[in-house]
Amino acid sequence: MREHPDDAGVHVSGGNFFGATAIGPGAHAVHNVGGGRGAAEVARLIELIEAYADRLPDPEAARREAGELLAETRRPDADKGRVRAALDSLAERVAPVNTLLELVTALKSLLLGE
Numbered sequence: 001m002r003e004h005p006d007d008a009g010v011h012v013s014g015g016n017f018f019g020a021t022a023i024g025p026g027a028h029a030v031h032n033v034g035g036g037r038g039a040a041e042v043a044r045l046i047e048l049i050e051a052y053a054d055r056l057p058d059p060e061a062a063r064r065e066a067g068e069l070l071a072e073t074r075r076p077d078a079d080k081g082r083v084r085a086a087l088d089s090l091a092e093r094v095a096p097v098n099t100l101l102e103l104v105t106a107l108k109s110l111l112l113g114e
Helices: 035-051 059-074 080-094 098-112
Strands: none
Touching: 035 059, 035 098, 059 080, 080 098
């Protein structure tokens, strides 16, 4: 028998636990990846990729990755794993340009809380 009748029986111990969680009757969890600001900042990144394209080894790949990230951040059910993968890939692609790398790092913090 449970110690507390309202206890849903969930126990989290050790490791990392983050994200929206809902437990119990009628519970509903929502996780907004970056909110509306995230898409605006990704759009800014796309503009800067264009401005620095001549300094990137593969600007087309950076454009494509940033476009996919923008599409994902605009989704109401944005997939955090896809956002993380796109940001990791973008970090490698824009590494030669510190301004772009700093923005990708800031986006990681905004969108993923990292």
